[in-house]
């Protein structure tokens with residue numbers, strides 16, 4: 440499937456099914472239109488019970504229809520799907536997904552889903568019982584097997600007083616995912632059916648209840664990797680150490696603080712993963728003892744000595760103890776070069792030492808990469824390949840890394 444036509448605004452169909460989360464789709468629509476997309480909203484009749492047609496028409500600048508009987512001379516039930524560059528349905532109900540999985544077409548949205556040949560993203564929202572029902576599970580599996588990106592719902596407060604899995608992810612994050620799927624333009628995502636684990640952020644090693652040893656990792660690169668993998672259809676677990684960024688849509692986020700916690704969660708998730716990317720910066724050392732009480736200043740002015748012990752090397756452990764044959768392991772190396780060698784000499788030695796398949800090397804001599812939306816890297820592969828990634832966004836680097844991972848799956 441070709442990328443969206445150049446020179447024209449990309450055509451996005453925003454399907455809205457009948458769930459209370461329909462109101463959140465207004466925010467998604469705003470973001471899509473304000474970023475230059477030509478959006479046609481196709482609500483179901485039930486969706487209009489929640490948010491009326493005038494809202495969709497005003498925000499999209501286009502009339503809206505739910506059935507196939509309006510403007511029949513323009514054959515909308517075929518034309519809208521055929522001419523779309525992306526179809527995103529948010530919220531997608533259990534009913535809508537059941538119809539889509541079985542090829543039913545009794546309104547404009549389900550007709551559009553049958554005629555679309557572009558990438559399709561469904562963002563489900565429903566009560567936990569509905570999401571977990573075997574019928575929904577089977578329908579989601581069918582849709583995913585056909586290349587549809589079905590976003591995992593978020594956990595949290597649902598419509599009533601109950602909480603659980605089934606919330607629509609934040610509209611801003613559905614937007615980020617949708618534009619990435621659109622930018623790639625692939626009707627069949629290349630990480631569909633794959634489980635991946637990404638670690639992000641920097642761990643903290645506590646000295647006492649209020650102080651810790653930490654580092655400058657922002658988590659941006661790890662979050663970009665997780666979001667990119669979700670947009671390419673993967674089931675993503677993001678082990679996140681002290682990151683304040685919003686949860687990427689469709690990604691299972693597991694929060695940790697220390698290197699020991701990070702190790703436990705990464706090892707657990709890696710057992711069934713096709714790829715593990717260690718983008719986190721785990722602290723290499725931790726205090727030998729953690730004081731239960733806040734450490735006080737001494738009257739004589741002497742600073743306390745802090746004794747440290749080494750943390751486990753997670754990347755090395757994962758690389759050498761692969762439980763799944765063919766799993767691809769990726770490490771990162773932030774290097775400055777020293778009197779024993781330049782950045783690439785040190786990185787090649789680290790690749791061999793860690794035993795991973797790919798090592799993404801950042802030259803951090805100037806400290807520029809921390810917290811920056813951009814990155815520049817060299818990827819070293821255990822098979823000897825070297826891939827130069829020019830200065831660009833962390834999202835662009837994330838996609839190059841997944842390209843390399845996907846290439847290694849195929850071997």
Ligand code: CTP
Nearest residue numbers: 717719721723750751752753754770771772773
């Ligand atoms: N890493 C890890 N466990 C650690 C430390 C680092 O898994 N305890 C991972 C990081 O997530 C990264 C890679 O190892 O993917 C390289 O991290 P880096 O800090 O550069 O490696 P070190 O082993 O600490 O190397 P150095 O000898 O430079 O300290």
